[in-house]
Amino acid sequence: MPLDAIPYNFLTGRLEDVVRWARRNSVFPATFGLACCALEMMATGAAHYDLARYGMEIFRASPRQADLMFVAGRVSQKMAPVLRQVYDQMVEPKWVISMGVCASSGGMFNNYAIVQGVDQIVPVDVYVPGCPPGPETLMHGILALHEQIRTGELLKRRQASPTGGAGIEIAQRDGAPAPSLTASTRA
Amino acid sequence: MSDVWEEVERLGRQTDEGAQELRPRSELVVTGGPWPEGEGEGEGETMIINMGPQHPSTHGVLRVMMELDGETVVRAKPVIGYLHTGMEKTAEQLTYVQGSTNVTRMDYASPIANELVFSTAVERLLDVEVPPRAVWARMLLAELSRMASHLLFQASNGMDIGAVSMMLYGWREREETLRVLEMITGLRMNHNFVRPGGIAADLPDGWQRAVLELCEIVERGIDDYDTLLTSNPIWVERTVGVGVITTEQALALGISGPILRSTGFPWDLRKAQPYLAYDQVDFDVIYTENGDCFDRYRIRLGEIAESIKIVRQCVDMMPAGDYRTQDKKVTPPPRARINESMEALIHHFKLFTEGFRVPAGETYVSVESPRGEIGCYLVSDGTGKPVRMHIRGPSFYNLQSMEPMMEGRLVADAVAVISSVDPILGEVDR
Amino acid sequence: MSDPTPAPADDAREDVHEPGAAPAPWDEVAAALVAAFEGAVFHDSHGQPVVYVAPARLAHVATFLRDEQQFTTCLDVTAVDHLLDGERLVVAGVEPERFEVVANFLSHLRNRRIRVIAEVPAADPTVPSLTPIYPGVSYAEREVYDLLGIVFEGHPDLTRILMPDDWSGHPLRKDDAPARVPVTFKGDPGPRVGRVAE
Numbered sequence: 001m002p003l004d005a006i007p008y009n010f011l012t013g014r015l016e017d018v019v020r021w022a023r024r025n026s027v028f029p030a031t032f033g034l035a036c037c038a039l040e041m042m043a044t045g046a047a048h049y050d051l052a053r054y055g056m057e058i059f060r061a062s063p064r065q066a067d068l069m070f071v072a073g074r075v076s077q078k079m080a081p082v083l084r085q086v087y088d089q090m091v092e093p094k095w096v097i098s099m100g101v102c103a104s105s106g107g108m109f110n111n112y113a114i115v116q117g118v119d120q121i122v123p124v125d126v127y128v129p130g131c132p133p134g135p136e137t138l139m140h141g142i143l144a145l146h147e148q149i150r151t152g153e154l155l156k157r158r159q160a161s162p163t164g165g166a167g168i169e170i171a172q173r174d175g176a177p178a179p180s181l182t183a184s185t186r187a
Numbered sequence: 188m189s190d191v192w193e194e195v196e197r198l199g200r201q202t203d204e205g206a207q208e209l210r211p212r213s214e215l216v217v218t219g220g221p222w223p224e225g226e227g228e229g230e231g232e233t234m235i236i237n238m239g240p241q242h243p244s245t246h247g248v249l250r251v252m253m254e255l256d257g258e259t260v261v262r263a264k265p266v267i268g269y270l271h272t273g274m275e276k277t278a279e280q281l282t283y284v285q286g287s288t289n290v291t292r293m294d295y296a297s298p299i300a301n302e303l304v305f306s307t308a309v310e311r312l313l314d315v316e317v318p319p320r321a322v323w324a325r326m327l328l329a330e331l332s333r334m335a336s337h338l339l340f341q342a343s344n345g346m347d348i349g350a351v352s353m354m355l356y357g358w359r360e361r362e363e364t365l366r367v368l369e370m371i372t373g374l375r376m377n378h379n380f381v382r383p384g385g386i387a388a389d390l391p392d393g394w395q396r397a398v399l400e401l402c403e404i405v406e407r408g409i410d411d412y413d414t415l416l417t418s419n420p421i422w423v424e425r426t427v428g429v430g431v432i433t434t435e436q437a438l439a440l441g442i443s444g445p446i447l448r449s450t451g452f453p454w455d456l457r458k459a460q461p462y463l464a465y466d467q468v469d470f471d472v473i474y475t476e477n478g479d480c481f482d483r484y485r486i487r488l489g490e491i492a493e494s495i496k497i498v499r500q501c502v503d504m505m506p507a508g509d510y511r512t513q514d515k516k517v518t519p520p521p522r523a524r525i526n527e528s529m530e531a532l533i534h535h536f537k538l539f540t541e542g543f544r545v546p547a548g549e550t551y552v553s554v555e556s557p558r559g560e561i562g563c564y565l566v567s568d569g570t571g572k573p574v575r576m577h578i579r580g581p582s583f584y585n586l587q588s589m590e591p592m593m594e595g596r597l598v599a600d601a602v603a604v605i606s607s608v609d610p611i612l613g614e615v616d617r
Numbered sequence: 618m619s620d621p622t623p624a625p626a627d628d629a630r631e632d633v634h635e636p637g638a639a640p641a642p643w644d645e646v647a648a649a650l651v652a653a654f655e656g657a658v659f660h661d662s663h664g665q666p667v668v669y670v671a672p673a674r675l676a677h678v679a680t681f682l683r684d685e686q687q688f689t690t691c692l693d694v695t696a697v698d699h700l701l702d703g704e705r706l707v708v709a710g711v712e713p714e715r716f717e718v719v720a721n722f723l724s725h726l727r728n729r730r731i732r733v734i735a736e737v738p739a740a741d742p743t744v745p746s747l748t749p750i751y752p753g754v755s756y757a758e759r760e761v762y763d764l765l766g767i768v769f770e771g772h773p774d775l776t777r778i779l780m781p782d783d784w785s786g787h788p789l790r791k792d793d794a795p796a797r798v799p800v801t802f803k804g805d806p807g808p809r810v811g812r813v814a815e
């Protein structure tokens with residue numbers, strides 16, 4: 001069929017770009033509010049700063065329905081396994097924003113109780129500095145992430161790490177090996 | 188003191204006459220031993236479920252273990268520690284000047300209360316007097332902070348119980364409050380503005396107008412909430428008679444703040460043991476009789492209005508003068524002197540690297556935070572860093588009220604109860 | 618500031634640090650306590666009444682305060698580790714030990730406070746629990762046990778509250794490692810560095 005016979009407009013593009021475009025515009029965050037930063041995260045979602053502009057106003061309580069995790073606040077040694085489990089429950093592709101200095105590096109709490117940087121547990125895509133980062137800073141981080149999604153590799157993370165995360169495997173309660181994301185992706 | 192105090196005394200007299208037994212009930216136990224596993228197979232089987240620690244309706248990272256019989260909560264047990272930050276250990280590594288940076292991150296919904304209690308404790312050990320302007324500015328900030336905190340409660344309480352639009356309304360007004368706090372202190376949260384010896388900087392130009400405008404905005408806001416919720420049949424259905432606690436239970440469990448006041452016991456440290464200049468301003472202690480979730484909502488709504496009243500009086504009566512003590516031991520030299528005097532520079536440097544020394548001693552200071560009595564137990568050994576800094580977080584104790592409130596109620600009520608206790612986990616776990 | 622009791626006479630303040638006889642309590646509750654319990658020592662701490670008692674007596678003192686003195690609430694139980702003190706507050710008549718268990722009481726009805734401190738030796742860090750008398754201190758005692766390793770006898774459920782259950786050590790003790798504890802996962806193969814690139 002010759003092109004001028006088609007009765008409607010169309011665009012051509014690479015499938016990859018379409019996928020990236022779609023992903024970028026519908027990032028669903030999981031709530032992972034931990035401490036003071038969580039309040040600023042909520043403030044970003046509220047009327048004044050209106051996260052809905054980026055197509056991501058609905059914070060999903062269930063990690064299975066989310067693909068972005070804000071680690072908002074300090075992660076304690078007791079919380080670390082929980083955080084990792086929530087991360088593992090999220091479906092690929094998934095991203096992590098580490099919000100605030102506590103999540104990024106332990107911040108001022110360089111002591112026995114706090115994990116010195118959440119990147120020891122989950123891979124982090126964007127670090128948002130501040131204590132707490134204001135909503136503007138957080139939104140800047142979100143835009144940086146959008147840019148990463150738009151320009152980044154489609155399947156980068158899976159190739160980089162065999163377990164689909166930071167490469168840390170956690171033994172399961174029943175002694176079974178960690179659930180493998182690798183079987184399908186590695187082949 | 189006003190009729191409120193008479194009310195407390197009346198309750199006390201009744202104790203003497205035996206009409207009302209106002210004595211903590213010792214048989215109340217909030218921590219049962221470890222729960223038996225695999226109990227109750229078959230008929231009448233109960234189920235143990237966990238809410239949290241990662242759950243939208245729990246505030247922060249609270250985890251509640253509940254034993255359910257069908258939809259009824261048989262037992263409930265909060266499990267905490269998921270936000271344990273080791274702040275009391277960190278405080279031992281920080282000087283007294285740095286200390287308020289640390290404590291302000293505990294109760295992050297009302298940071299000023301934390302800074303205030305810590306600074307007051309340090310001043311008491313030092314025997315330093317705070318100039319009147321600092322006292323009034325502290326009071327102004329404390330009340331603004333209380334407003335922000337209670338507005339946050341209105342937002343999250345509404346969201347938890349299903350009035351999702353409250354989430355947006357509450358944040359709308361809270362955002363305005365934060366804007367004013369940012370104007371005065373430079374930060375939206377975790378201000379580190381109240382410091383031993385006074386406040387960090389003078390109030391900025393034009394603060395009166397900003398504060399008065401805020402009062403009007405918030406006043407309009409709470410009228411809105413009142414219209415939206417107070418006589419809303421769904422709201423009433425969800426909260427009235429839910430999560431009831433009695434005065435004796437509350438006293439036995441060490442509960443303070445709006446939860447204690449909701450049981451008909453008008454105890455407010457601002458009235459009962461006035462600190463700052465609370466004895467010079469006019470305000471009421473709001474209290475109700477029923478001790479349920481609805482009452483706690485109403486009390487907090489009323490307290491916003493009272494805070495507005497205090498803030499307006501602060502604007503009128505703010506004295507002029509120094510905003511921090513002129514005691515050289517605690518206060519750095521003014522900026523202009525540093526540029527021209529070597530001694531001033533050294534003094535400034537020493538103060539911020541080594542801090543000042545505090546004579547050996549111990550003290551406990553308490554103020555009324557939006558959640559109840561926040562206390563600071565401070566022990567010093569004559570050096571520049573405390574031996575022990577312990578914060579008595581009101582939420583830590585208030586959390587214990589969840590068990591008696593939840594037992595025998597439905598799971599849906601449990602959410603309302605958690606929300607109405609209004610715990611801030613940063614303060615619980617510290 | 619928050620203390621309602623009238624400031625003591627100046628002479629009461631002056632002999633705080635002096636050795637010798639303990640000052641006479643100006644606070645009536647403290648006076649009653651000192652009279653009722655042998656070995657109890659009154660101390661005026663910046664205008665607040667404090668009474669030092671033997672650790673074994675703690676529960677009796679609490680019962681006395683609740684039943685005879687209308688102290689409605691035990692606000693707080695905490696502890697202090699004095700292992701590394703520079704200079705320490707010396708109270709005449711009190712034998713200092715490594716740990717101090719501190720309980721703050723409040724009487725709503727009489728609008729007054731009192732603080733009771735017990736010196737607890739490091740060799741046997743055990744005190745009776747106050748939970749049978751004031752159930753509200755349950756969490757606080759668990760916290761003190763968790764962070765400072767002081768055992769409260771008679772507590773219904775003395776387990777760790779803030780740290781993970783399988784944590785070892787009591788982090789608020791001065792000789793416990795303060796900083797830089799590695800992440801403790803069960804089955805964690807080690808730090809991430811150098812393994813992702815493999």
Ligand code: SF4
Binds near residue numbers: 037099131292
């Ligand atoms: S970075 Fe600052 S605001 Fe954020 S959790 Fe840490 S202390 Fe709180």
